[in-house]
Amino acid sequence: MSADRAALRRALERGEREGGSVEFKERLTRAVHLADGRLESLVAQLRHRVLSGDGEATYVVGVTDDGGVAGISPEAFSESMDVLSLIADEAGAHIDDVQTWGVAPDGGTAQRGAGSETETDGLVGVATLKEGAVLDVDDDHIVVGTAGHVDHGKSTLVGSLVTGDPDDGQGGTRSFLDVQPHEMERGLSADLSYGVYGFDDEGAVRMDNPHRKSDRARVVEEADRLVSFVDTVGHEPWLRTTIRGLVGQKLDYGLLVVAADDGPTKTTREHLGILLATELPTVVAVTKADAVSEERRREVEREVERLLRDADRTPLPVERYGVETAIEEINEQVVPVVSTSAVTMEGLPVLDELFEHLPKTGETEGDFSMYIDRTYNVTGVGAVASGTVRSGTVETGDELLVGPLADGAFREVEVRSIEMHYHPVEEASAGRIVGIALKGIGEADLERGMVLLPRSADPTPVREFTAEVMVLNHPTRIHDGYEPVVHLETVSETVSIHPEDGQLLPGDSGTARVRFKFRPYLIEEGQRFVFREGSSKGVGTVTDVTPAE
Structure with missing residues (x-):
């Protein structure tokens, strides 16, 4: 073997032996190796290998038990790395590095890399695992909540951002944000953000394969600054889920998408209203710029600017004023607007620069x-x-x-x-x-x-609180005892609202007593919330959690 395959050569020469740190696996599958009983034995085996190697183990995947180079398909190798990552999690270890080589038809190997034209039938790889979690996550990590009408390119745009890959024009990069069933079942990864990328001194750190847990972990490990995306649902019937995503997470910024071939819709206005009502600094991306004429794109940009002005916000076209100005001026009142295309990658470098330099928002100090x-x-x-x-x-x-x-x-x-x-x-x-x-x-x-x-906290949950509320939309008026659903932090609960003056008209603001219908929650003064029932909606701020006498 040549020098570029030294890691594979060394692992095969050391061999798989009792008391050693090398383990051979032809492949690992979720169906077989994550089953009860089998998982526990594999975790114990990995711990043994790590201990034998003084905190480091080597797993060779794509070889037989006797060290024969067999090779497996790229799909099987990806699944094997996912399973190995899960086993490592359970064993208190992590995958530190992975090297792969293609297995040629003659049984030889060629290291995988850019520009390689070697014909291969499969892959063989060497994964280095290390004990514990050595990651220092004390970085400037911002969380961005995405919103927008269905089919306006929200997930596709984020998919291209986190991978650096252009879309195929059919929403191909959208799949990078899908949550796989096995991820939902496991849950420990807390995959609330369906995309993550970051930045270091050399620029963007992106994912090669967002479906691989080890690839997302690599981004977290390598990046000095992380950007996580909390994706929301664009379909009107799931507006409640969208509200939970935007209100229930500690977001730093909102990213609202508006398709150039469709323009602002009713859902666009709903989502913008939620973002602005929660006072979240927001960026608007006009997507699908490649799909329309320059005249149509400018028309939609003007529609977006009018929509923002109608909401008493100041639009800031980034093309006109520059990225540095957008970074300096963005706040609850000033909204940067960027024209983008996931197909041509127009505007994505602008979003990169924004997300690399936008400051962390909100108070983060205090007790956990x-x-x-x-x-x-x-x-x-x-x-x-x-x-x-x-x-x-x-x-x-x-x-x-x-x-x-x-x-x-x-x-x-x-x-x-x-x-x-x-x-x-x-x-x-x-x-x-x-x-x-x-x-x-x-x-x-x-x-x-x-x-x-x-453990030292002394929390006092409440069934009711006082709030300053504002009715954004209602067909008639809100009477005493009105029962919408309140979204506050991650709480989604039916409440009864009791206005101080007996009623509130659309556009009115006033003090009201709010009572949870079924159970108590921990509520704090200053927390903002959204309430909704049918087409009616409003916002509020908690002003007093003292029980009424």
Whole structure:
């Protein structure tokens, strides 16, 4: 073998032996190797290999038990790396590096790389695994919530951003943001953000294959600054889900897309209203610029600018004023507008520059807190709560409180482990989207809207609170006892609203008492919320959580 295959040669020469750090695997599959019983034995085997190698193990994939180079398809190799990553997670280790070679028809190998024209039948690879999570995640990590009408290119645009690949004109890069069933079942990765990329001193750090957990973990490890995307649903019937995505996460910025071939729609206005009502600094991307004439694109840009002015916001066309000005001026009132195409990649370098330099927003100091957005039960791990860290820092081994339960009580739990974008981490701070495995509670007892807090906290959940509310849209008027659904942090619950003056008309603002219909929640003064029922909607700010006398 030549020098470029030295890692493979060394691993094969050392061989798979008892008490050694090398393990041969022809392939790993989810169906077989993640099954109960088999997973536990593979985790124990990996721990043994890592311990034997003083904290480092070598897995050779695509070879037989006796070290024969067999090769497997790229799809099978990708699945094997996914499974190996999951096994490593359970063993308290992580994949540090992967090298691959193509297996030629004559049984020889050629290292995979750009420009290689060697004919291959399959792949063989060497994965280096290391003990623990060595990632330092104390970076400037921003979270962007995407919104926009269905088929306006929201997911396609983000797919091209996180990979650097142009779309095929049929929404091909949209698939990069799909959540795979096995990811939903596992849950520990807390895949609330369906895309992630980052930046280092040399520029953008992107994903080669977003479906591979190890590839997302690589981005987290290599980037000095991370950008996570929380994708929302563009279909009108799922507006409630969109509200949860935009209100329930600790977002730094909104990214609203408007297709140049369609222009602003009713859903566009709904989503813009939610973004602006929550005072989230927002960027508008006019997508599909390649699909229309220059005249039509300019027309849609003018429509977007009128829409923003009607909402008392100032549009800032980036093409006219420049990226630096957009970075300096963006706030709750000033909205940069960028023309883009995922097919030609027009405008994507502008979005890159924006996301690389936009500052982190919101208060992140104080004690740890996280509102739970999703819950899972993971075999061998137990209950997992996922969400966005709201404030402070959480570490593996921390003792926390979780609640309120249905009776208003909080339960003591311990942090087993933390994952961020498929990468195990020892700690996570405000703004990180994480999955936290909890010891001391079952998944059945966890619910969306609960909060994780330090053990020393003394939380007081409430059934009702006072708020300053504003009615954005209603066919008539809001009377005493009106029952919409309130979206506050990750809480989505039916409430009754009792205006101080007995009623509120569309466009009115006023004080009201808001009461949860079914159970108490932990609410704080200053929190903003959206309420909705049918075509009616409004916004509010919590002003007092003192129980009414």
